[in-house]
Amino acid sequence: MRNTMINNLTKSNKKHKKQSELQRVIKQLKKNKIAMLGLYILIVEIILAALAPYISRYGYAEMDLTACFATPSFKHFFGCDDMGRDIFSRVLYGGRYSISIGIIAVLIAVVVGICIGAVAGYFGGQVDNIFMRILDVVQAIPGMLLMIVISAVLGPGFMNTIIALSVSTIPGMARMLRAQMMKERDSEYIEAAKSINCSQFSIIFQHLLPNCISPLIVQATMGVAQTITLAAGLSFIGLGVQPPLPEWGAMLSAARSYIRQSPHLVIFPGLAIAVTVLALNLLGDGLRDALDPKLKN
Amino acid sequence: MLRYIVKRLLWMIPIILGVTILVFTMMIFCPGDPAEIILGSTAMEADLAAKRVELGLDKPYLIRLATYISDVFFHFDLGVSWITNVDIMSTIADRMPRTLILAVVTLVIAFGLGIPLGITAATHQNKWQDHVSMVLALIGVAIPNFWLALLLIILFSVKLGWLPAMGVGTGLAGIQYYILPALANCAGALANSARQTRSAMLDVIRADYITTARSKGVAERQVIIKHALKNALLPIITTMGISFGRMLGGAMIIETIFSLPGMGSYIIGAVNNRDYPIVQGGSIMLAIAFSIAMLLIDLLYAAVDPRIKAQYASSKKRKKVKAVA
Amino acid sequence: MRKKVLALLLCAAMTASVLTGCGGKADNAGSTAGGESGTTQEASGTEQAEPAGESAVQETAQVEPSTTLSDKEVNIGYGTVIDSLTPFRANVANDSPYFVQLYETLGVLDGNREMQPYAAKSWETSDDGFTYTIEIWDTISDSAGNKITAADIVWFIEESKARALKPIFAKVDSVTQTGDYTLELKLTDNKFGTIDTILMDVFVVSKAAFEASSDEFGSSVVSTSPYVCTEFTASASISFERRDDYWQDIENLPECVRPLQKKVNYKLITEASQLGIALETGEIDMAINIATETGSQFVDNDNFVVDLSDGRSGWQVFFSGADTSPAANDVKLRQAICYGIDAQGLIAGLCSGYATQMWDVCSPFTVGFNENWKNESYYDYDLEKAKALLAESDYNGETLTILSSSSATASRLAQLLQNYLVAMDIKCEVNSVDMALYTSIRLDGTQYDMVINTVGEYSLADNWSIRFDPAAYATGDATSRHDYDLAELIYKTWTLDGFTEENINEVHEYLKESAIAYGLVNPQLFTVWSKASGLSKAVTGARRNYIVPSACQFE
Numbered sequence A: 001m002r003n004t005m006i007n008n009l010t011k012s013n014k015k016h017k018k019q020s021e022l023q024r025v026i027k028q029l030k031k032n033k034i035a036m037l038g039l040y041i042l043i044v045e046i047i048l049a050a051l052a053p054y055i056s057r058y059g060y061a062e063m064d065l066t067a068c069f070a071t072p073s074f075k076h077f078f079g080c081d082d083m084g085r086d087i088f089s090r091v092l093y094g095g096r097y098s099i100s101i102g103i104i105a106v107l108i109a110v111v112v113g114i115c116i117g118a119v120a121g122y123f124g125g126q127v128d129n130i131f132m133r134i135l136d137v138v139q140a141i142p143g144m145l146l147m148i149v150i151s152a153v154l155g156p157g158f159m160n161t162i163i164a165l166s167v168s169t170i171p172g173m174a175r176m177l178r179a180q181m182m183k184e185r186d187s188e189y190i191e192a193a194k195s196i197n198c199s200q201f202s203i204i205f206q207h208l209l210p211n212c213i214s215p216l217i218v219q220a221t222m223g224v225a226q227t228i229t230l231a232a233g234l235s236f237i238g239l240g241v242q243p244p245l246p247e248w249g250a251m252l253s254a255a256r257s258y259i260r261q262s263p264h265l266v267i268f269p270g271l272a273i274a275v276t277v278l279a280l281n282l283l284g285d286g287l288r289d290a291l292d293p294k295l296k297n
Numbered sequence B: 001m002l003r004y005i006v007k008r009l010l011w012m013i014p015i016i017l018g019v020t021i022l023v024f025t026m027m028i029f030c031p032g033d034p035a036e037i038i039l040g041s042t043a044m045e046a047d048l049a050a051k052r053v054e055l056g057l058d059k060p061y062l063i064r065l066a067t068y069i070s071d072v073f074f075h076f077d078l079g080v081s082w083i084t085n086v087d088i089m090s091t092i093a094d095r096m097p098r099t100l101i102l103a104v105v106t107l108v109i110a111f112g113l114g115i116p117l118g119i120t121a122a123t124h125q126n127k128w129q130d131h132v133s134m135v136l137a138l139i140g141v142a143i144p145n146f147w148l149a150l151l152l153i154i155l156f157s158v159k160l161g162w163l164p165a166m167g168v169g170t171g172l173a174g175i176q177y178y179i180l181p182a183l184a185n186c187a188g189a190l191a192n193s194a195r196q197t198r199s200a201m202l203d204v205i206r207a208d209y210i211t212t213a214r215s216k217g218v219a220e221r222q223v224i225i226k227h228a229l230k231n232a233l234l235p236i237i238t239t240m241g242i243s244f245g246r247m248l249g250g251a252m253i254i255e256t257i258f259s260l261p262g263m264g265s266y267i268i269g270a271v272n273n274r275d276y277p278i279v280q281g282g283s284i285m286l287a288i289a290f291s292i293a294m295l296l297i298d299l300l301y302a303a304v305d306p307r308i309k310a311q312y313a314s315s316k317k318r319k320k321v322k323a324v325a
Numbered sequence C: 001m002r003k004k005v006l007a008l009l010l011c012a013a014m015t016a017s018v019l020t021g022c023g024g025k026a027d028n029a030g031s032t033a034g035g036e037s038g039t040t041q042e043a044s045g046t047e048q049a050e051p052a053g054e055s056a057v058q059e060t061a062q063v064e065p066s067t068t069l070s071d072k073e074v075n076i077g078y079g080t081v082i083d084s085l086t087p088f089r090a091n092v093a094n095d096s097p098y099f100v101q102l103y104e105t106l107g108v109l110d111g112n113r114e115m116q117p118y119a120a121k122s123w124e125t126s127d128d129g130f131t132y133t134i135e136i137w138d139t140i141s142d143s144a145g146n147k148i149t150a151a152d153i154v155w156f157i158e159e160s161k162a163r164a165l166k167p168i169f170a171k172v173d174s175v176t177q178t179g180d181y182t183l184e185l186k187l188t189d190n191k192f193g194t195i196d197t198i199l200m201d202v203f204v205v206s207k208a209a210f211e212a213s214s215d216e217f218g219s220s221v222v223s224t225s226p227y228v229c230t231e232f233t234a235s236a237s238i239s240f241e242r243r244d245d246y247w248q249d250i251e252n253l254p255e256c257v258r259p260l261q262k263k264v265n266y267k268l269i270t271e272a273s274q275l276g277i278a279l280e281t282g283e284i285d286m287a288i289n290i291a292t293e294t295g296s297q298f299v300d301n302d303n304f305v306v307d308l309s310d311g312r313s314g315w316q317v318f319f320s321g322a323d324t325s326p327a328a329n330d331v332k333l334r335q336a337i338c339y340g341i342d343a344q345g346l347i348a349g350l351c352s353g354y355a356t357q358m359w360d361v362c363s364p365f366t367v368g369f370n371e372n373w374k375n376e377s378y379y380d381y382d383l384e385k386a387k388a389l390l391a392e393s394d395y396n397g398e399t400l401t402i403l404s405s406s407s408a409t410a411s412r413l414a415q416l417l418q419n420y421l422v423a424m425d426i427k428c429e430v431n432s433v434d435m436a437l438y439t440s441i442r443l444d445g446t447q448y449d450m451v452i453n454t455v456g457e458y459s460l461a462d463n464w465s466i467r468f469d470p471a472a473y474a475t476g477d478a479t480s481r482h483d484y485d486l487a488e489l490i491y492k493t494w495t496l497d498g499f500t501e502e503n504i505n506e507v508h509e510y511l512k513e514s515a516i517a518y519g520l521v522n523p524q525l526f527t528v529w530s531k532a533s534g535l536s537k538a539v540t541g542a543r544r545n546y547i548v549p550s551a552c553q554f555e
Helices: A002-031 A033-050 A087-123 A125-140 A143-154 A158-167 A170-184 A188-195 A200-212 A214-237 A248-258 A264-291 B002-028 B034-039 B045-055 B061-075 B088-123 B128-142 B145-159 B172-185 B187-205 B208-215 B220-250 B252-257 B263-273 B276-304 B306-324 C002-029 C036-042 C045-061 C098-102 C150-163 C167-171 C194-201 C207-212 C272-281 C292-298 C331-340 C343-351 C371-375 C383-392 C408-423 C435-441 C460-468 C484-492 C501-514
Strands: C073-078 C107-109 C115-117 C120-125 C131-136 C172-177 C182-187 C227-233 C237-242 C263-268 C286-290 C304-309 C315-319 C399-405 C427-433 C450-453 C517-523 C525-530 C535-537
Touching (some): A002 A033, A033 A087, A087 A125, A087 A158, A087 A200, A087 A214, A087 A248, A125 A170, A125 B002, A125 B276, A143 A158, A143 A214, A143 B252, A143 B276, A170 A200, A170 A214, A200 A214, A214 A248, A214 B145, A214 B252, A248 A264, A248 C272, A248 C292, A248 C408, A264 B145, A264 B187, B002 B276, B034 B263, B034 C435, B061 B276, B088 B128, B088 B172, B088 B187, B128 B187, B145 B252, B145 C272, B172 B252, B208 B220, B220 B263, B220 B276, B252 B263, B263 C435, C073 C272, C120 C194, C131 C150, C150 C167, C150 C182, C150 C207, C167 C172, C167 C194, C286 C292, C292 C304, C315 C408, C343 C517, C399 C408, C408 C427, C408 C450, C408 C517, C427 C435, C460 C484, C484 C501
Parallel strands (some): C073 C263, C399 C427, C399 C450
Antiparallel strands (some): C107 C115, C120 C131, C237 C263, C286 C525, C304 C525, C315 C450, C315 C517
16 A cells, blocks of 8 residues: 555656656747757758648659750749759659658667667666677677678668668667666666565566657657768668669669759758758757756756 | 686677577578579479488488587588588688778768768758758668669769779779769668668757856867767767677668678578578678677777766676675 | 848858759850750750761771881770779679770781780680681790790680689580690580670780789789789879880781870770760860760760760660560560550660661671661551550559669669550559669569660570570579570580571561560660870771770870
């Protein structure tokens, strides 16, 4: 009886703390106009990508071989590519693939990273040792190389590309969470939770995780940006999504030989990547400042 | 200290062993028959079968792995390329220095630009200088590096004719061949170093001893560089280490574009040709380079911060005490 | 706050101006940049471009072969890299122009595609192509002073057979030395072209010098060639200098292997746009076999000469022969697809107009190609007919898979094909995979319905044997098909006296009617050199008849 009371008490306390923390972060973030600009850009992009079929007049694979290399005009806002496809439509549809590749790959990395990092960080000792040595091995292989080999093993395709991109991000996430966990696990509220016989699962995921996650959120935001550029790199090597899917990186990489004669082929997908990555980074920087207690004043 | 170094070097062995097993195993799952790739599209079935036997591909996985590990760890022999029959160790001896030089030049550029940007941002926190510096640092990151590379080539090689667009040179003049690749490659490290410098400086700037120094009338420039930056160096070095590690393998695309025959283009080509020994040998050597770089960074820590040096010593003492107990 | 937004906008504007600035500047330099889109839109690029290329060839055609050794140094750009100079190699990159300077061969193809003696003095067969007696020059010596005898040649052939890197050596039954400078070569078949390919693939190397080398000539070479390799950086560059103690009189050499230039330096540049940039900056004088996208930039540029020639291999689509594929046994469906593909559209979309249609599965460059085929119709684009044939076929809405490699040209071709199939209401997906995966599944007809390939062997007989011989692979022919009627026709062409126009025509007709494979488009080859280099006669030759820089004449 008493136990549950304390439990409820800590819970409500925590809940209260969490909410106010969240509110503080949002407030802080709102003050940061540049970060908000990044956020708005992203929201607009996601809306545009979602509404692509309603906005664009052409399909992303629709070819008009009489319009190869057409320069931007009223008919084709961004012009046409080497096979007469409307670049505006491809950039719009491309947002769906590029942004979702970035987000899903990072989500996978975060989830796996959390599981490894949380277990290693909470239990410490032998468990931690084993996990960390495995991560040492994975991290000793350059990330790009790991990505290429995994890509080659899995073959091309949307989902396979996502997996290849996520694997090399996992160790960083896991280590970051582990470090936070180690810092937090000796805190008083964890002692309290332990003393009232909370299950380890609930201690890790209900009590510790929410207090350790903030650096991970920043990392994930930046990670999405990084993944989008890495995907472009994979396309460069000839791995990555299947044509004619208009992933931005694939568009950019396929058109790179035309950079001199028909620069519009590379400028628009390139700008799409640049704007998105910049926006994500600005948002990430803002989040970092907002979440960092040292910079509160 | 020496004991620490030896211990770290010994730690590398299981890690390298792990890398060997991991890469070897991953390559097994790579679709594509090396025999067929070596012999080309005109090869007949009988030749292919003979080739597979010659490459040892008909033997079970564990035996192949064991043979490979014993070759690498006991005879220091990475084998020869399946496609060209060239000794892999000697090829890497040619190529690794180029990748290392590229990484170093890249770091010099990235941190040479990133640290001043970070300092400017920190000393003008939340003013326009802060935002401009940070956005400047980010612009490079936002552009996929092969695109940036092409733009740089068009500007600096074609229009201005200042720098060579491809190839490698010899001697000290050969450094000019690394400048454009390094510029195209430095974006990530530049942004990271600027960010890290900014946040590290922000931490330090509020410290009491800075206020003290200021109140004593030390010139602001002096305060920033001598007192603040010196104390903010530690996290910056960490970033440098991480960036260096990334650069070892991350310059694959840059090397391809600039026809720079380094490790990256070597391994990419090998993955495409399913030249397993090169992929394995290349990964092992890169992993060793990475581990040594990490060790050097840790030693650099100790050099910068006496407290960490003391920690090595104390941990040793603590262990002794434990052992006695 | 306004300041911050302003700063951001400023940065954005800067980025944009850097980007567009570069593009804008590019327009000024590349003379064709503005007009390029116009050319391609009309799809008349070939007509405009061809005169430029032909005139270059015509101008130089009358110049007599030269024997003057010049002091010229030329810098050449080429897109295929090698990691080793070893003479025992797979077929990869074997058409690269630097091999002409690197090693001498027994025979060499001249600019008219005729086999000429080179290190060999002569060869003859006594039994209709199964046994050859080869005589080599008795004066051959390499740059280290080793004399070359028939023993060296015998050793090279046996070693090549043992190493099994080039499939052609599997056709060597035995080779024996019959004199100091003569040898006897027994072959397992007498197919047209076998002996030619072997003559081109035997590098003349001294056994003693090879065995003295620490890395099997991997990084430095001792050969009998008129050039010494002075510098080699794997995957980056390779340089040659003419040696003074060359064994042969220049007059005795076929024109394409004469060492007219003092120095020839190759820069190996895999990124196509970088080849173009190297030309522009003067880093190289000539780029051989440059990609269409980059080569077309130099058309109409007054500072450069563009040499266009018909592609050597062309691109084909092969229909799966595995019973799992709807296309395997449905000739109407295959014909419908062939009619539904517009070669002119492929020429415009794939090559910006710099290509020709095809008239057979193989390109006109292949030995045995009958020029009369160019007057026949070859599934000329006809959408109505395609749809009618499709209606008659058993096609029932299945999704057809097009397999292609992920190389730029192949995957673009696959997308264009997909576009045409969709236009005639055939469901279709592209499976574009990396080269290694492609190589491993392209023989397995169950993995695709159509596969895109570029096949360019020496002769039609070679092409047919690797593509349509049901006994060639474990799975049947190269698409898992077992067509023994076709095999009968092909086998008839496999002997020296069976390789006749009549027999060849029969195979051609059979392939055309059955439409199990279809020649899509043949991109033209671009070789570009700067006018400043002073090139006055472009000499072609060797395996793929590329321009041989060491044999060209300069003013």
